[in-house]
Amino acid sequence: MKALKKISLLASLLTVTQIQAAGRDYISVVGSSTVYPFSTVVAERFGKSTSFKTPKIESTGTGGGMKLFCKGTGIDTPDISNASRRIKASELTMCHQNGVNHVVEVLIGYDGIVVANDIHAKTFNLTRKDLFLALAKEVPTSNEGELVANPYTLWSQVNAQLPAVKIEVLGPPPTSGTRDAFVELAMEAGCKNFPWIKATKSSDKAQYKSICHTIREDGAYIEAGENDNLIIQKLQKNPDALGIFGFSFLDQNADLVKGALIDGAAPEFATIASGEYPVSRPLYFYVKKAHVAEIPGMQEFLNEFISEKAMGETGYLTDKGLIPLDVDKFNEVKTDTMQMNNLAL
Amino acid sequence: MNNTNAIKRSLKKRHLKERIFKSTGFFSIAVAILFLAVLLTDIVNKAWxxxxxxxxxxxxxxxxxxxxxxxxxxxxxxxxxxxxxxxxxxxxxxxxxxxxxxxxxxxxxxxxxxxxxxxxxxxxxxxxxxxxxxxxxxxxxxxxxxxxxxxxxxxxxxxxxxxxxxxxxxxxxxxxxxxxxxxxxGSFFASGDSREPEMAGIKGAIIGSLYTLLVTLSLSFPVAVAAAIYLEEFAPKNKLIDFIEININNLAAVPSIVFGLLGLAVFINFFNLPRSAPVVGGIVLSLMTLPTIIIASRSAIKAVPPSLREAALGLGASKMQSVFHHVLPAALPGILTGTIIGMAQALGETAPLLMIGMVAFIADIPQSVVDPSTVLPIQVFLWADSPERGFLEKTSAAIMVLLCFLIAMNAIAIYLRKKFEKKW
Structure with a gap:
């Protein structure tokens, strides 16, 4: 008993002293789960090749990361926030209100969202309108202003050029950032093809969103969970099905699945980088300038991230599926980051 | 004669019922073992x-x-x-x-x-x-x-x-x-997490789990035992104590994610403790294990025969002396068993830790309870979500390591119970 008491007393004492002694000698990164795979690779190399500690990368989602990031300055707030979209004006205002006055934006590259099927199946040639008509909960009829519950069961009904294959799409659930981006970049863009729906955007924004952003729930769209590996396994078992996931998973599994053409562009490095492939989004991270001098290794970490061997055209991040910036943009980002230019929206 | 026949007939029926019941029971156990075997073979096969x-x-x-x-x-x-x-x-x-x-x-x-x-x-x-x-x-x-x-x-x-x-x-x-x-x-057991499957190791997560459990144990054990002793030995029987008792039992049934939210709001946002640190994880998990240990400790204390207390009091010991010199040592095996089972529960817990930032890429091995770290079940979660295919086997291997720890802890609990169990 006495020994036990001593041990627990010692342990709690230890805990208290350690908390008091805590400064922070590692970089703290939060934010998007899409940027996480790239951020972690840079962090690991940085930790291994320098004498600094390996940065801690939390996967909190873009919005959650911004909240933490903009909470203020000081060692108990993160130094860097990853984002799979640009920072919103409202978020930047929140940052400024909380004393985070100097934020540096770094564009690291692009991520494509692919619609893929089994490697042995026929390659799909889709438009964003096809995707909207096949996956929306309600679709417009030939009468203007009329919506019906999605009647399509075969791709050929959506577009006569497509094969007469059952519509069966495996995709991420609503909690996923990939789903948000897909809905916005593919569905909404397809939805805008109908002039009267486009017109509702200004008259009734809620109505517009609910038409363009709602995915059907009758079983044609199957929520496959956040695990993209699982979607790829299921596509192999079912050659008729299509799956929606990030480009890095297509890149890693190019021997098992292939991407569909969207608006005539195949999901490849070059087409995503040039913007020809329409369903792609920019990836960013944001840096608190106030922390660059405070936290050891910040400057070196930034240098590593924006170096040619990481973010460049043949850098190691491209091995992990990042679509690199073109040379001009890369140089621009590099200069902006080196000069620590403050972001203004 | 009539009676005997009736009994004979009903006897047959009763025996049949018993046989059916026995075989149902046997069947259930067989199914459970089958599932366990399938699960284990699958994991071991993939992990090997x-x-x-x-x-x-x-x-x-x-x-x-x-x-x-x-x-x-x-x-x-x-x-x-x-x-x-x-x-x-x-x-x-x-x-x-x-x-x-x-x-x-x-x-x-x-x-x-x-x-x-x-x-x-x-x-x-x-x-x-x-x-x-x-x-x-x-x-x-x-x-x-x-x-x-x-x-x-x-x-x-x-x-x-x-x-x-x-x-x-x-x-x-x-x-x-x-x-x-x-x-x-060997490097699987000697290195921290990595984004390259061949370099990824489990040591960071094991150390993180140990630190977290250390904090959990040092907080929940003394508090839970003190609470149990007070409630069993000293507390007056009144409505307030009844109310507390009901709440402890309720607390044991609260979904663990709720404790995570509490930890986020109180320890991180209010007390500004560091995110992703074993100290916060440990505090949150100790809230979760407290009721488990209190309930186990109370039943262990209750099982100590009153004669022991009375004898101590009769020889002039104070109430406190009787508790600490006689009741507590006699109840300790039961308390320890409950504690270990509570710790094993905490070891396998993921949900509350998601809320306090332990889902993070941490390559360095944590050196103290305030260093950022992750724990075994979260390492499994992170690896299962990685695009590189080499992580498939790592995921299963991490599950195996976690299972080994759980089995070891439960085995210790059983051993302690068998060794120190006393029949009164």
Missing amino acids: PAFWQTKIELTVQLDAEKLDLDAYSSKPAIMAADFRWVIREALMNRFPDVKSRQDKRTLYALTSMGAEFQLRDMVIDNPNLIGQTIKVQFMADDDVDAIVKGSIDRTLPESDRRVKNKKLAWIESLESNGQITTGFN
């Missing part, structure tokens, strides 16, 4: 390759001039030196006919990204190596590893195979030359 690591033996020339180092170089100088080209040169020497840029990139990818750091660490340990030509067993890339272990089928047509013919030919050439060896994967 993760405990082996493929290595490629290369002859490297540590040219002093090119590296700009000598035997007296300092550690920072060695850290700054570029060892990457040493390995590239070794690979080029081995396969001199590789010419195109693309092929060279593929060739360089035979060894792991960690190979240069492996070489660097060797030189740091022994700077006399500089200037020598040595044979080194480099860690192979996860694709090579998968080919050697057979996770990628070599007989598939090239278009269906992730590793193309050229690379396969190199690997087979290395194999026939005896330059590829497979050995026990």
